[in-house]
Amino acid sequence: MSTVPTGTAAGTVRAPTVLAGRGLSKRFGDLQVLTEVDFSVGAGEAVGIVGPNGAGKTTLLNVLSGSQRPSAGRIEFNDQDITGLRPELRCRRGIGRAFQVPKPFTGMTVLENVLVGASYGAGLGRQAAYRRCVEVLETCGLAGLANRRADSLGLLHRKRLELARSLATAPQVLLLDEIGGGLTDAEADELVATIKLVSEQGTSIVWIEHIVHVLIQVVDRLVCMDAGRVIADGPPGTVLSDAVVVDAYLGRAGS
Amino acid sequence: MSITAPTPPAAGHAWTISRSDRTTRAASAGLVVLGLLLFAVPFGFRTNVVQQLTSLFILLILAVMWNALAGYGGMVSVGQQAFIGFGAYTTIFLTQHGVTTYLAVALAPVASGVLAVALAPLVLRLRGGQFAVGTWVVAEALALLVALDKGLGGGTGASLRGLSGIEPDLRRAFTYWLTLAFMLSLLVAVVVLLRHRTGIALQAIRDDEDAAASLGVRTAPLKFGLYVLAGIGCGAAGALTLANSLFIQPQSIFGVQWTAYMLFMVLVGGLGTFEGPVIGAVLYFALQNQFAEQGAWYLIGLGAIAVAFALFLPRGLWSLASDRLNLRLLPVGYNLLHRTGRSAGSSAQAPDGGTSSRGESTS
Numbered sequence: 001m002s003t004v005p006t007g008t009a010a011g012t013v014r015a016p017t018v019l020a021g022r023g024l025s026k027r028f029g030d031l032q033v034l035t036e037v038d039f040s041v042g043a044g045e046a047v048g049i050v051g052p053n054g055a056g057k058t059t060l061l062n063v064l065s066g067s068q069r070p071s072a073g074r075i076e077f078n079d080q081d082i083t084g085l086r087p088e089l090r091c092r093r094g095i096g097r098a099f100q101v102p103k104p105f106t107g108m109t110v111l112e113n114v115l116v117g118a119s120y121g122a123g124l125g126r127q128a129a130y131r132r133c134v135e136v137l138e139t140c141g142l143a144g145l146a147n148r149r150a151d152s153l154g155l156l157h158r159k160r161l162e163l164a165r166s167l168a169t170a171p172q173v174l175l176l177d178e179i180g181g182g183l184t185d186a187e188a189d190e191l192v193a194t195i196k197l198v199s200e201q202g203t204s205i206v207w208i209e210h211i212v213h214v215l216i217q218v219v220d221r222l223v224c225m226d227a228g229r230v231i232a233d234g235p236p237g238t239v240l241s242d243a244v245v246v247d248a249y250l251g252r253a254g255s
Numbered sequence: 256m257s258i259t260a261p262t263p264p265a266a267g268h269a270w271t272i273s274r275s276d277r278t279t280r281a282a283s284a285g286l287v288v289l290g291l292l293l294f295a296v297p298f299g300f301r302t303n304v305v306q307q308l309t310s311l312f313i314l315l316i317l318a319v320m321w322n323a324l325a326g327y328g329g330m331v332s333v334g335q336q337a338f339i340g341f342g343a344y345t346t347i348f349l350t351q352h353g354v355t356t357y358l359a360v361a362l363a364p365v366a367s368g369v370l371a372v373a374l375a376p377l378v379l380r381l382r383g384g385q386f387a388v389g390t391w392v393v394a395e396a397l398a399l400l401v402a403l404d405k406g407l408g409g410g411t412g413a414s415l416r417g418l419s420g421i422e423p424d425l426r427r428a429f430t431y432w433l434t435l436a437f438m439l440s441l442l443v444a445v446v447v448l449l450r451h452r453t454g455i456a457l458q459a460i461r462d463d464e465d466a467a468a469s470l471g472v473r474t475a476p477l478k479f480g481l482y483v484l485a486g487i488g489c490g491a492a493g494a495l496t497l498a499n500s501l502f503i504q505p506q507s508i509f510g511v512q513w514t515a516y517m518l519f520m521v522l523v524g525g526l527g528t529f530e531g532p533v534i535g536a537v538l539y540f541a542l543q544n545q546f547a548e549q550g551a552w553y554l555i556g557l558g559a560i561a562v563a564f565a566l567f568l569p570r571g572l573w574s575l576a577s578d579r580l581n582l583r584l585l586p587v588g589y590n591l592l593h594r595t596g597r598s599a600g601s602s603a604q605a606p607d608g609g610t611s612s613r614g615e616s617t618s
């Protein structure tokens with residue numbers, strides 16, 4: 001797998017595109033949530049998505065991961081059209097996903113939760129799946145809680161489990177949705193280190209996060225969405241100083 | 256950060272995953288021996304006992320099948336009596352067409368499986384409450400169809416023929432052996448499912464279908480398979496009920512009271528555990544023998560107990576043993592063990608090797 005190009009500014013060679021949405025629109029009844037969104041992530045690239053509440057960030061992830069069908073547009077993964085592919089098959093091909101509101105399997109242990117991803121998403125045999133689970137549980141700081149039922153976990157650990165499970169599927173692209181909310185500084189640092197590690201191993205990352213200062217420690221590129229459209233896309237520094245972005249998001253969020 | 260200690264310093268070989276320990280090995284061996292010994296019961300006990308045990312095993316089949324469906328697959332069916340009735344009436348139908356009685360009893364579950372295959376595209380499209388109601392409607396429709404069929408005895412019922420040549424004691428023993436064989440096969444089938452990765456996939460579907468799909472689990476074929484297995488099991492229970500009682504009526508064999516029994520057994524014993532429904536079946540069997548004379552009050556009592564359990568002990572009696580004592584009888588779970596903690600008595604203590612982490616690690 002190719003390594004991350006450190007600068008994605010115009011002129012530098014971009015890594016080949018892994019996952020792309022072209023002209024994606026999504027409407028729920030009369031509500032237009034996505035309007036002709038073009039979005040792509042390259043091999044080994046880490047992209048952050050920011051934008052105000054209700055901008056359509058989670059919906060974009062839903063459409064990319066297959067949880068929802070776009071009303072228009074197409075999705076390509078490694079140059080193949082996957083617009084009609086079911087979510088479980090997208091996962092098996094290499095699109096991992098962590099939900100904004102954690103969805104642990106509450107009746108199962110933490111280990112069993114992760115094992116589902118390793119056995120099915122990554123398609124590993126028993127012993128290999130076990131090894132993968134141990135690895136991922138350690139990476140995410142969950143090894144000591146592995147035999148606990150997932151319904152006994154607090155929010156912090158539920159979010160970690162969400163990350164661990166999607167990592168266990170051995171994704172080529174990892175879609176993360178606000179896994180960093182409500183963390184202390186130390187916890188955020190640890191999360192950043194974990195995601196950086198995953199990124200350095202060659203996995204492409206798409207990370208939605210409101211806490212911009214955490215996000216920019218990891219991402220090579222930043223996308224800002226507002227009202228269902230991409231309003232800025234480029235190197236984090238450029239995007240964050242963009243007047244439109246400041247107005248749409250940062251100004252309103254008051255940070 | 257808030258989780259102290261649990262993360263070991265270096266990566267690698269500090270942890271292993273194990274599925275069995277001394278308890279599960281001993282218990283599994285004990286259960287196998289018990290299962291085999293049960294075949295000898297007709298040689299040593301009175302016919303009455305044999306017939307009672309046959310009823311118990313039928314209840315056990317029902318409890319285990321309903322638990323597989325609802326407790327592992329998340330499909331809360333209120334209509335498994337469709338398969339119970341279908342199994343029984345298929346047996347009647349086959350014997351009317353020249354099939355030997357016990358062969359008919361053995362074939363009826365297969366026919367019930369075929370019925371499940373046929374119904375699956377219809378009912379598996381439904382979710383939650385719709386699924387529950389849908390399955391019930393199917394059962395009622397089947398009952399009506401059978402009641403209208405004069406050839407099958409209509410509403411008055413039908414008797415199982417072809418057994419008059421066999422001496423009663425021997426007949427009861429045959430029925431007992433057949434029931435025991437079915438019960439053990441179905442129990443083994445569930446254990447095999449749970450040992451296989453399918454077990455965690457099914458539970459994942461039960462807990463959150465979207466999350467399961469996003470982790471690569473193909474939900475539709477697994478739900479289909481489980482629904483068919485439960486159809487086969489409940490069909491067997493129906494055919495065996497007929498063989499045990501020799502007479503059936505459509506209202507009772509297709510009656511919703513079967514679902515009430517299954518719910519009771521599984522909820523009281525422990526939904527989504529292997530041991531729970533077995534305990535529930537034994538308990539229900541004892542209650543039935545004590546209180547069945549009380550008629551309506553008996554059913555009201557059952558309902559009250561089931562509701563009390565659902566409210567106050569939602570994971571059933573077995574959760575008392577499994578949570579407090581960390582007891583597991585069968586090697587169907589997964590334990591992450593720390594190398595160092597392993598030899599320190601792995602059976603009944605906290606299996607995570609990091610006992611200290613339990614109390615401190617809430618966020």
Ligand SMILES: Nc1ncnc2c1ncn2[C@@H]1O[C@H](COP(=O)(O)OP(=O)(O)OP(=O)(O)O)[C@@H](O)[C@H]1O
Pocket residue numbers: 028031033051052053054055056057058059060100
């Ligand atoms: N299933 C749905 N049906 C109807 N409307 C929906 C649905 N899902 C999302 N929406 C609406 O679409 C809009 C975008 O939602 P989305 O969850 O994508 O926003 P978001 O950018 O992720 O916001 P947040 O930062 O709060 O997570 C919102 O107005 C939301 O109410």
Ligand SMILES: [Mg+2]
Pocket residue numbers: 057058059100177
């Ligand atoms: Mg969102």
